[in-house]
Amino acid sequence: MHRTRKISFLFVLPALLGYCVIRVFPMLSSFYYSFTDWNGYRPDVNFIGLENYVKLFHDPDVRNSIIVSLVFVVASVAAINALAVLFAVLLKKAGGLIGLYRSAIFLPIVISPVAVSFIWRTMYSYDGLLNKTLLALQLSTEQVGWLTDKSLALTSVIIVNIWRSTGFHMVIILAALMTIPKDLYESSDIDGCNAWQKFRFVTLPLLVPGLTVSIVLATISSLKQYDLVAVLTGGGPVNATQILSIKIVQDAFQYNLNGYASAISFVLLFGILLAVVLQNMILRKKEVEY
Template sequence: MNTIQPIKRKRKWLTFSVVFLIPALILYTLFVMVPTASSIYLSFTSWDGVSPDIRFIGFDNFVEMWHSERVHNALKNTLILSVVLVVIENAVALLLAMLVDQVRWFRNLFRSIFYFPTLLSGIVMGFVWTIILNYNFGVVTQLLDKLHLSLKIDWLGNPDYALIAIIFATVWKGAGYYMIIYLAGLQGIPPELSEAASIDGANRWQQFRHITFPLLAGAFTVCMMLSMIASLKIFDQIAVMTDGGPGFATETLTYIIYKVGFGELRQGFGTALSLVLFILILIVSLIQIKLLRSREVQL
């Protein structure tokens, strides 16, 4: 009798658990599993996104992708943005975090100022920097004129500088977010460690290299992962600031998916590109996690 009651109680709780899980499972199936399966199927079709006629074409979309110079250029820009943004954003964010951590007065004010750009949407940020970098009346152009410098550059209209402008604007927007994560990590480091190292004769660089940086390994891993995924999916800034131009100079995989799928009505090809982007993000994330986790263990 004593053993039957616990078994009945467990079955009752199991039944309740299943009942509560069913709505979430239904929603997950409808909004995640079904669209994912549909996307995989559509990547093997020539669907235009409008017509009810969906023609299966096998691997033709992927073969076209393999030979397309436009796709190669978009992949190159995506990789360049990913590497450069991950390095610069984390370097700037860590520097800002260390500066704010050392400030005694108005620390919250400086933290808010550096974090404020993160609150802006990518669309708003793109419009702001489009005005700032405007060739005719932008703030940068007027400043160079005031300084009598003959460095007037069409930042968004020149293919040699457009990608640089997007990188600069993205760092301005995103560094504050990662600064908060690094700042939380810095405030979790006991000050006694730096004091002891200073007494032993270690300078600031040695303290950072052997104490601060190793103890920030967890925050470093999180920030690297988030910035890498965000840079691989960058879209808003490009859509507003350059529209993928001049020419195709600033197109990325995310943006070309949008242009091909909705602008050129080639949903099948766009879905195939999105599948490739998903696999790329998955591979990069797994490699990054493995490398950064092994680094944490070593430190």
Template sequence: MTSRSSSAVAEPAPAAADRRAPGPAARPRRRRGRVPGTVWVFLLLAGGVEAIWIFWPALSTFYFSLTSWDGLDAPRFIGLENFTSMARDDVFHTALRNNAVWLAGFAVGSVILGLAMAVALDRPRRGVGVYRALIYLPMVFSLLVTGLFWRVMYQPEGPVNAILAAIGLESWQRQWLADPDIVLLAVLVAAVWRQVGYVMVLYLAGLKATDPALADAARVDGCSAWQRFWHVTMPQLRGVNTVVAAITVIDALRTFDVVWSMTGGGPYNSSELLSTYMFRQAFTNQALGYSSAIAVVIFVLTLGFIVFFLRRSFAEQK
């Protein structure tokens, strides 16, 4: 009796000891939320570089847009005079109108062609990888190289006019980069040619994530190929559509290299975009304050489109 009672009394002692001194298994739980110092060091280094090379210049642009500055003397604060000057600047109006045309043509052309290529090359078949690589190949080239390549293509004795002559369309031959009526369209073709492969890859990734059982069920129900694509496949690509639209808008508004290398904004400002006009004001006319104001306009336009797409994306997810 004595031994049993003593053992019964002594049993709770280990439990009390466990409560007072947590074992090794419980200790890591307290340390799990701590971030090592090395991680903070790398984060601070990356954040410092980002702040110096990205955020500070961006914030400085807003200040310089309110000044008159030639890049050499001290900036002189003039308030909103640069923005009021834009209202009277015919070249700025032309660049803004060209940007609207460029945005519409670049977005519609690259998205429709990229989606069509993705649908055509989605199913595995012989040589499909080669076709995908060839379509994506222009994306590997820089925009400057793309512009120089198409500048050669559009020469009066270049391949474009030679092909038109070979198929009996001599009346369509043009001085493509010297005609103010069609130069913007000619440069737009070069930009879309490069962008199609990138959009195709994005849509191929989205098509791989769709549910094929839904398309099979629609086929059994007698839906045509177009009905299956529009009512079954496209609703599953909403997320990809948002990403493609955002990327296309950003690329369209910041387009510079291909236009500058092909036409420099000419002839007679007929292919001038906001980006090329901003560059010309800054580095040709030495009007860095006015060019900063144009950069602010580009930023506001881009931000407006991005906010619109994000709001639509979040609304669709709800």
């Protein structure tokens, strides 16, 4: 038995070493650099303690990025899961065409986020499909700056994130929906429940485990989102879409503040962990058994 474990460990060792090199070592080194003034280039590194962490909590750009990130996450997670539940419930009634509809809604998540961003950036442009359609239907009298107007840019980016992510979360909800016994719906029919009552008192409570997974994954994905925002707006206009991931990359590679960027990245990591723990604590309490 002992020999078998050694052999098994040897098979796992290459993957474990690769994971440590690609994941663990960069994370630990980044944590160390968060306590230094390293600029990413010079060989000498000065240890400055908690100075970076104190600085970031007094940095107005970081506060702005936190607010923008919260708006982005809350709006995205709420809309993605609401649409995922809606599509899942409708697809369950689609019969033999469920595979076709599911594939069509799931398709955007398969496309590269960079490709999705370029497609939507073209649609959002002044001469893009969206403005041409609004002008043709006389719903607008002038071209709208979807990505250049400070009041519209964040909403426009959130819409792209929702469009791309909803299909993936719909599949999670649909899988949870398929596990609900038909007997419960038959019992509710006998009790005279209408469609809304069956959804509220039967479907929704039993969807909570699936919703928990979906909400947690959507939160993590939205908090660490980078590609869509970087391609669509680059954090502009006037930092209106500068989420934390954009701020981290800008500080690290544009302003050569790698130590400071590392500190912000660990604040983001702590925020993600806190959000996941709180969501699990709240949602697990709402789970019911049948």
